[in-house]
Amino acid sequence: MTMIQALRSAMDVMLTRDPNVVVYGQDVGYFGGVFRCTEGLQQKHGNQRVFDAPISEGGIVGTAVGMGAYGLRPVVEIQFADYVYPATDQIVSEAARLRYRSAGDFTCPITIRMPCGGGIYGGQTHSQSPEAMFTQVCGLRTVMPSNPFDAKGLLIASIENDDPVIFLEPKRLYNGPFDGHHDQPVVPWSKHPLGNVPDGYYTVPLDSASVYKPGLALTVIAYGTMVYVAEAAARESGVDAEIIDLRSLWPLDLDTLIASVKKTRRCVIVHEATRTNGLGAELTALIQEHCFYHLEAPIERVTGWDTPYPHAQEWAYFPGPARVAAAFKRVMEA
Incomplete structure (x- = not known):
């Protein structure tokens, strides 16, 4: 699998296993996402489980916080990491603090997926790497996979986690192997060859290098x-x-x-x-x-x-x- 296929497989597995999982964001439903990570999921699981959201990052994350407190497990996509800033208050002040401010009465099991980094000539508004902003927020987990095997296992583990996870996806790695020089798929993955990703359920620990x-x-x-x-x-x-x-x-x-x-x-x-x-x-x-x-x-x-x-x-x-x-x-x- 490519990383895109591995991420799609992770969401498919969790939509099938857990009726509380929902997937939504800008263009993720019928269109399948700007990078096609969710392609086919709405057709398979229905538009009550996989659906489009308005162009409002604050609204996307804000509704996810409410869903998570209610018992659902939302997986939301911010179309590019550069677009996350309007949702900063919801992430930092609400999602990250909900378990603490409620003394454990409520949790916020939400996963916020976002493509990050450059490599597509997207300029200043489509290429940022904001990971440091999230790693200093108590109550958040921040994850960035480097290969398809880890991407699927980490995403499944993130969806199952009871606290909010920022899931960053390097765009240069979406479509195939990368040799360190440019964005063309030219050499096999050193550790996890393409295709060496199980179809079913597995996890990769969220706190291990x-x-x-x-x-x-x-x-x-x-x-x-x-x-x-x-x-x-x-x-x-x-x-x-x-x-x-x-x-x-x-x-x-x-x-x-x-x-x-x-x-x-x-x-x-x-x-x-x-x-x-x-x-x-x-x-x-x-x-x-x-x-x-x-x-x-x-x-x-x-x-x-x-x-x-x-x-x-x-x-x-x-x-x-x-x-x-x-x-x-x-x-x-x-």
Whole structure:
């Protein structure tokens, strides 16, 4: 399966298993979503279970909060992560806090799916990576898969979770394998080949990282598309890098990160979002706190620029293998 097919399969499985699951958002019903992730689900499960919503992100998430408190399990799609900001109050002030403010009397089992990142020349309003905004909100889980197998298992686990989950989907990985350089499907997935996704039910834990590639020279912490950029950098530089795919951005699998850095004694963090106050800053602080006496070089971050998203220079904006490999070189020579 491609990631799109895996996500669709996850929703299909849960719509079939649980009558409380509903799927809705802009164009997700008859049209099947702008990226076709929900294609065919309305025809199979009916327009009471899979349906379109008005162009109102605040309304989409606000109704989901009420549905979740009532006992349903809404899976809502924000058409692009860039569109989520009108729903920020509903996510932060309502969904994330409902369990706490009700002393556990109510939960908010909602999953908010949204495509993120660049790669489609979508410019400033279709290409943002807002994950750091959500990872600092207590009561939210934030997830970003890097491959079809994890995408399906993580989405099923998110739908079954009793707390709200922000489910970020890298657009560059939607339609096939990615070699770290460009958006064309040119090589097989390193870990989960296309098609190696079970048709039925399974889950991937929401709080576990994956050792995508074992190594001894340095630890690379990445997620989403940047896992493959890091792999390309390691391949081309010849550095024996251990690549950790976070999968769950919050809560973090800190034990896996610490064990890897204590083993390799060097660390590079890679993400597509802007550098300042990005998730890499928090990861750097945590590694510093827990691994200071094991480090043999400063921790490096390779990220997007601290600028509005540059439409005409999209591929220069992304961390690419050359930039990541240069960081590897600095860390290895420090």
